[in-house]
Structures are given as C-alpha cells and as structure tokens.
C-alpha cells in the first residue's frame with residue numbers, strides 16, 4: 001500500500017514543530033514541543049520522538065505514514081544523518097540523530113538543512129512555486145540560505161553548500177559568528193543590527209533604542225519599532241543591512257542567473273526599511289539583462305516553509321526508494 005502521509009519536522013532551537021502532510025502539501029495534523037538549548041541531547045531527541053508519536057495517532061490507521069523528513073539547523077552530514085555542528089541545539093554537535101531515532105521507530109528518515117528545507121517549501125507551495133532556479137535567504141538571528149538549481153537543492157560535495165550568509169562582503173569587515181570577518185551575515189541579521197545600533201550609540205548618536213542593547217535579549221522587533229517611529233539610527237541600520245544584502249545578492253545573481261530571489265525570516269517584517277537600498281545595489285552591480293529579469297520577493301509560506309519542505313524531502317526520498 002502506498003503511504004498517504006509523511007511527517008515533516010522543523011527542529012529549531014525553541015520549538016520542534018511537526019506536521020502530517022499529504023502528497024499535495026496539505027497539512028492534516030500538527031504537533032509542537034518546546035525545547036531549550038540547555039537540554040541534554042537525549043531529552044531533545046525524546047521530544048522529537050514525542051512529536052512524531054502524536055502525529056502517528058492523528059493518522060489513525062497504521063501504515064499510512066511513509067517516512068519522516070527532518071529539517072535541522074547547522075552543518076549536517078546528510079548521508080549519515082549526523083549533526084556536525086548545531087548552533088541552536090549545541091548539545092547535538094556530532095550527534096548521530098538518525099541512528100538514535102531508528103532505535104525507537106522504523107521509519108525511513110530523510111534529513112535536510114533547515115534553510116534548504118524552507119527553500120523547498122517555498123518552491124513547493126510558496127513564492128517560488130513552479131520555479132526551477134532560485135535562491136532563498138532567511139534573515140533572522142543569523143542568516144540561512146538554500147540554492148535551488150534545476151529543481152533540486154544544490155548540496156555541493158559534502159552537503160554543505162548554500163551558506164550564503166558567510167560569503168565575504170567586506171574583506172576587513174566586522175567579526176562574524178563563524179570566525180571570519182566581513183561575512184554577509186555580519187551585516188544582515190539580528191546580531192548585525194544590534195552591533196550597528198551599539199556602535200551608533202557609542203559614537204554619540206541619539207536613538208530611541210536602549211544603550212544596553214547588547215546585554216538584552218532584544219530581537220529585531222525593537223529595531224523595527226524604532227524605525228517605524230522614524231528613529232534615524234534604526235533606519236540607518238536597516239539601510240546598511242539592505243545595501244550589504246544587495247551586494248551579496250548581486251554576486252549570486254551574476255553567478256546563478258536565478259528567476260527569483262526569495263527572502264524569508266523574521267527581519268522581513270522590516271522589508272520597507274531595507275528593500276530600496278538592496279534593489280539599488282542589485283541594479284548597480286548585477287548584469288543588466290539578468291537583473292531586469294530577476295524578481296526579489298518576500299517568502300509566502302512563512303513559518304510553515306520548514307515543515308512543508310521537510311515533508312517534500314521525505315516524499316522525494318520515498319520516491320527514490322520506490323514507494
């Protein structure tokens with residue numbers, strides 16, 4: 001009997017979110033567990049098992065679920081299902097997750113990087129529906145990326161391609177979390193916005209934003225709200241972010257000649273504060289015929305992109321296995 005559903009799971013640093021998804025991308029049931037970066041690795045894995053078990057119950061009849069797709073942050077050894085480095089759940093560094101799961105349930109598991117999964121979600125049902133060649137960037141605490149070339153994720157030699165956030169934009173630029181200087185992520189992420197605001201405050205510029213921004217758990221929303229009130233420091237930070245993104249995106253456009261560039265993640269709420277400088281840089285730097293063709297748009301699936309993309313990874317994996 002061919003399966004009716006797969007389970008797609010988006011494993012984040014705060015939530016593990018899963019859904020029962022049919023072949024058409026319709027979500028039939030959902031389950032969610034809270035998690036934390038300080039939990040031990042087996043505990044987080046147990047929460048993941050609990051999400052899958054709850055979704056199994058929703059499917060009612062046995063044998064209807066064909067497999068499980070997992071979207072995971074960090075560098076993943078896709079073939080072995082081992083998380084090499086996990087920025088959101090550090091206890092999972094070098095954790096053979098798929099082996100651990102396979103001990104408790106006998107589904108085929110399919111693993112994908114979370115940004116790649118979100119890119120697939122946008123291709124399946126979102127802003128890049130029906131597109132073959134596009135790239136997806138997610139703007140959050142850090143920056144993720146997924147390259148879709150000829151309808152498939154470009155994985156590279158080791159499954160680690162698409163780390164667009166760590167392309168160098170400025171040779172001697174600010175220090176990035178990865179240890180390099182001047183990465184795109186160091187200009188276009190919540191972390192980058194906080195740094196830019198702190199620098200402005202230290203240099204004596206007036207702003208509505210708190211001077212101890214660095215010590216607070218402030219997300220991009222605070223900077224966004226200040227920009228809405230016309231705060232110059234916040235607006236300048238978004239403009240610098242847009243400009244840096246435009247440089248990075250122009251490089252990618254010249255390299256890949258995509259049909260679309262899709263931008264997702266929480267910082268897209270501030271779209272109107274960074275899109276003009278972004279487009280300006282692209283216009284200036286990308287080759288004219290390529291730049292005229294490409295559309296730069298906001299993601300459409302939103303928070304479900306990771307779940308749906310992980311489900312698509314499972315459907316495609318099952319197809320390759322012949323189910």
Ligand SMILES: [Zn+2]
Nearest residue numbers: 166176178183
């Ligand atoms: Zn970096």
